[in-house]
Amino acid sequence: xxxxxxxxxxxxxxxxxxxxxxxxxxxxxxxxxxxxxxxxxxxxxxxxxxxxxxxxxxxxxxxxxxxxxxxxxxxxxxxxxxxxxxxxxxxxxxxxxxxxxxxxxxxxxxx
Amino acid sequence: xxxxxxxxxxxxxxxxxxxxxxxxxxxxxxxxxxxxxxxxxxxxxxxxxxxxxxxxxxxxxxxxxxxxxxxxxxxxxxxxxxxxxxxxxxxxxxxxxxxxxxxxxxxxxxx
DNA sequence: CCATGTACTTTGTAATGCAAGGTATTTGGC
DNA sequence: GCCAAATACCTTGCATTACAAAGTACATGG
Numbered sequence: 220x221x222x223x224x225x226x227x228x229x230x231x232x233x234x235x236x237x238x239x240x241x242x243x244x245x246x247x248x249x250x251x252x253x254x255x256x257x258x259x260x261x262x263x264x265x266x267x268x269x270x271x272x273x274x275x276x277x278x279x280x281x282x283x284x285x286x287x288x289x290x291x292x293x294x295x296x297x298x299x300x301x302x303x304x305x306x307x308x309x310x311x312x313x314x315x316x317x318x319x320x321x322x323x324x325x326x327x328x329x330x
Numbered sequence: 331x332x333x334x335x336x337x338x339x340x341x342x343x344x345x346x347x348x349x350x351x352x353x354x355x356x357x358x359x360x361x362x363x364x365x366x367x368x369x370x371x372x373x374x375x376x377x378x379x380x381x382x383x384x385x386x387x388x389x390x391x392x393x394x395x396x397x398x399x400x401x402x403x404x405x406x407x408x409x410x411x412x413x414x415x416x417x418x419x420x421x422x423x424x425x426x427x428x429x430x431x432x433x434x435x436x437x438x439x440x441x
Numbered sequence: 442c443c444a445t446g447t448a449c450t451t452t453g454t455a456a457t458g459c460a461a462g463g464t465a466t467t468t469g470g471c
Numbered sequence: 472g473c474c475a476a477a478t479a480c481c482t483t484g485c486a487t488t489a490c491a492a493a494g495t496a497c498a499t500g501g
Contacts, residue, residue: 221338221418221422222338222455222456222488222489222490223337223338223456223457223488223489224337224338224339224418224419224422225422225488225489226334226335226337226338226456226457226458226487226488226489227332227333227334227335227336227337227487227488228335228422228426229488229489230488231426231430232426232429232430235429235430236429239432243448243449244448244449245447245448245449246448251429254425254428254429255425255426255429257489257490258489258490258491259448259449259450259490260450260451260452260489260490260491260492261488261489261490263449263450263451264450264451264488264489265488265489267450268488282447282448282497282498283498284446284447284448284497284498284499285446285447285448285449285496285497285498285499286447286448286449286495286496286497286498287448287449287497288447288448288449289448289449305430307332307335308335308426308430311332311335311336311339312423314365314366315339315342315343315366315419317365318343318346318347318362318365318366319342319343319346319416319419321350333457333458333459333486333487334457334458334487334488336457336458337456337457337458337487337488337489338456338457340457340458341457354479354480355479355480355481356478356479356480357479368458368459369458369459369460370459370479370480370481371458371459371460371461371481371482371483372457372458372459374480374481374482375457375458375481375482376457376458378481379457393466393467393478393479394467395466395467395468395477395478395479396465396466396467396468396477396478396479396480397464397465397466397467397478397479397480398466398479398480399478399479399480400479400480
């Protein structure tokens, strides 16, 4: 159920994580896990998609605690995509909120 | 692309529209069209799902301008589902925003 | 040497948005 | 009377994506 809400937003989240610095899939999963439920089976195919879109480039780095890590780095196109998706995200949230609270554009923030 | 973001949120939107008063699918599409892109092929199957969940009940009303309208009315369970989904929605937005802006919990609202 | 943690990947399933197409009713123009 | 347009319903098939589950491989410690 909540699963459906995530569709499309996770891509944005991964790009946002990479904007803070290069990382590898296993670590991205761990970073996102602090904020939300996320599984490996979601992220690995997503990384492939980002690569196919040329939004990330990759390089391998050997690890002393396991197999080599495949690092992902945002390309210029990736940065542009991130910016576009952030705008899209805000528009999307506004759209939904305008349906939920049709008379007012601003929301109270309980916490 | 934007399509993916909508997954799961449209159900919430339809329930929110129905909370403001009984309506029929064709009209719900038109109401939501003011705020967002939405198509009939999305809404009709969605209405069926809401019925299967017993979140809405239906009744027919004849129209003088076309075929009979199938009105949907929120059941008590539907109202409860709406409340739960609104909470879920706010939590979801907070989660994503916390990934996008990791250092601060509050956002500036440009407009 | 074997369990645990790290790290990558693939396969199949479920959910859902949408385009496209189809049916039926009413009204209004020609 | 007839035909287009608006109203209103519905279905089929496709694409996308989240996830569980399973599998592979390396490193370390008991």
